[in-house]
Amino acid sequence: MILTGILRHYLSTLLSTVPKRDPLPKLRQNRHLQHVRNIIINHAQISRSAFTRRKEWFADEVKKGSLLAEGPAGKGQGKPNPLSDPAMMEGMMGMMKGQMAMMVPQSLIMGWINAFFSGYVIMKLPFPLTPRFKDMLQAGVGTQDLDVRWVSSLSWYFLTLFGLQPVYNFILGSNNAASQVAQQMQMQQQGNPMGGVEDMEKVFQGVSEDLEVVEHWFVLEGVEDRLLARLQGTTV
Amino acid sequence: MATNFLEGPTNTTPRQTLALSQNAKSFFTSQKGWSLPYPLSLFLNTESQEKWATYENIFLATLRTGDHDAAYLCLEELTDRFGKTNEHVVALQGIYQEATAKDTNELEEVMKRYDELLKDDPALFSVRKRRAALLKSVGRPVDAIGDLVSLVDASPTDAEAWAELADLYAQQGTYEQAIFCLEEVLLVTPNAWNMHARLAEVTYMSAQKMEGGEQLKALSESMRRFCRSIELCDDYLRGYLGLKITTGRLLTALDGAKKSQLTVSDPTTGDLAPPSLASVRKLNELATAKLGEIVRRGTAGEKGWDGYSAIELKAARDALDRDTLKIQR
Structure with a gap:
């Protein structure tokens, strides 16, 4: 990544x-x-x-x-x-x-x-969330009834992507x-x-x-x- | 290392410049350092704005101290990185050639090179500025003024050019134009207290030549400018010194002024009425007291008061001494 x-x-x-x-x-x-x-x-x-x-x-x-x-x-x-x-x-x-x-x-x-x-969940959050977070956390997984606490891997990818900025700053300069x-x-x-x-x-x-x-x-x-x-x- | 590599060339004292150029060698070796072999080196990036700013500062410092070899090394690095046609690099090359030119003929050569560059691309503002600076330094201020006038016509938001033009006009004694230029500088940088003070100084100088009501108006404008610069920057030595001098002049001018001149506040031209005698007197006292404090603490080098330049402190002390002499008499 x-x-x-x-x-x-x-x-x-x-x-x-x-x-x-x-x-x-x-x-x-x-x-x-x-x-x-x-x-x-x-x-x-x-x-x-x-x-x-x-x-x-x-x-x-x-x-x-x-x-x-x-x-x-x-x-x-x-x-x-x-x-x-x-x-x-x-x-x-x-x-x-x-x-x-x-x-x-x-x-x-x-x-x-x-x-x-795409297509698989990767982890479960240790705290409950409202259904609103479904879009954010379960991109790429098309199941309606899955609990929001499960995070799909594609969503996890996006979350880390935004979090990697400091790492890039360190490697590539600001x-x-x-x-x-x-x-x-x-x-x-x-x-x-x-x-x-x-x-x-x-x-x-x-x-x-x-x-x-x-x-x-x-x-x-x-x-x-x-x-x-x-x-x-x-x-x- | 205590040397600050990032301080711009306009802020450094001769001593700092010397230290900077003496540290040039160690800086070069620190830059050589280790680096990874080719594919891996893509993962590491040593680029930073500070690095190139340091190169430029060392370049200017070594030129000032006459270490032309080190300056040439810096210039090489900068040219390698940014290319020959970069606007900034072209100007730096010009500076190098100007600094190493041995006689006027070589300076003429540099001038010709600038002209050629400008013929290709008249929008090279850095080169136009260099050309004006070169004209000024070879003692052709009128030509430099012509250059700068065409420059500010093309780029009226360039505060640097306006300020330079104002300086040249003030040297020539054409104060009205200088005041206009400084007003332009203030339009770009409205809170620059040093520019307010500079405008006040030029206004004061122009007031020396005037008489009567005109002089009164110029003096009060100058005093108000000094007030503004102090308002923007506490404990500003130049501002207080100017305030003291202008209020001193104003006190005598107000004494001799006619009644009609004192209340003129023309709504059509919008000129402000001269300040009242009482507030001028109070300002004079305050400025004297403050100057005394600044001189005392500045000369003692108290913590937080040691940023004043020695020359300005001496000027302030002289002004105060003159005052006490007058009182003794």
Whole structure:
């Protein structure tokens, strides 16, 4: 079982590809978006005049569209079709390939485990449980009336699989790919490749409106009184 | 071994750096160690982030102490592990070439190499930063500013670049731009007390050139920034020293100010009114008392008070001495 984990680790390191860096215009667009979000979150750090200046600058740039990856020319094109862009197609193919490559060993390992472990119970728990636990403890055993205290071997396999994480950490170092849990998390984070395409112009306009309605307050307002109150509180 | 291999190069004192580079040899031999034959070695993994962070730190430390051979060994290891095209490794190679360059011609060569790299991929931010740093170190600050301006245009969330740009602007004496850059840094890292203090210092420097109401405004803003940095970090020596100096200036400025300037709290521009005389005086007293305590305990090296740098302690003591002299007179 540990061997399967190690196998999975090395397979995934072999098959994984280095994520490609975005080209500069796209990077710039995303960073500017992040920048404006930073302004919205941390606006209290700067004075009102500094805040207003940034707000006006950003509204201006959005109107001109110069922050978009395509430059001002990219304004008003609407949402791009992901299938029409060859670079996008290539990226999606790469992702598909990666996922297929993940899928094949995964199903192999699963099939092997199924053939090996299914169909018999392996132990009896020393304490009674409610019938709800039947799904968890008796996977692969199709009997209705069996007492919940009996644990099927396939369930036992899954339980230990989740418990083996520290062992893998010990053998393979902390950022290994042996655990299934970590892998599923990763897949969720990657998200849907088709949903990733948005109309950036709309996004920028949305953020611009958010920025417009921010009610500004300044962290330095009354800071001397706060500090005085605190210092006198501690020294007296 | 008492040497901390993981301390970043910006935090180490010269003495620590020296110790680090002297321990480089023993670190190399410890890394060589035993390893299993091929199929079995797959079961053991000596990879860890700490290991490579240590390599990088030793690399920088040995360059600082002039041990170029050891630095080259580290660089080899890092290149073997991460590949020649890795963004970080490219920057480290650049550092090595800069450090071993013997004259300006060789530095020019390094610069040309950076230019070529950037022509291939303008998104290599590490190399762009190196290029700006190189320009700064060969005494071309205006070019470095140009580089950094284009960098922050491409990546406006890069606090490091903004801070560097602010430093360059402050050196050139263009305080308004420096203040803008520092505000950008604060937008990324809102609770960085050292950045609040730095902004306060630059604001104070810019206040030296102003007069009347403008100066009063800049001084009170600077004082409030120092207050904020102390609020974020107790016993912050730089903050208290700045607070003492700014409140001292403010006391004289407030005395001479006209009535109309004292109550201006413009709702449209949102500028805050200057602080009241009483609270400034109180802050000044508190800052003086606190500075005295920090200097006393810091020089004695009391437990928990020994983190202050000797230079800053001396500056604080000088400021306090000046004060007492004035009173004696």
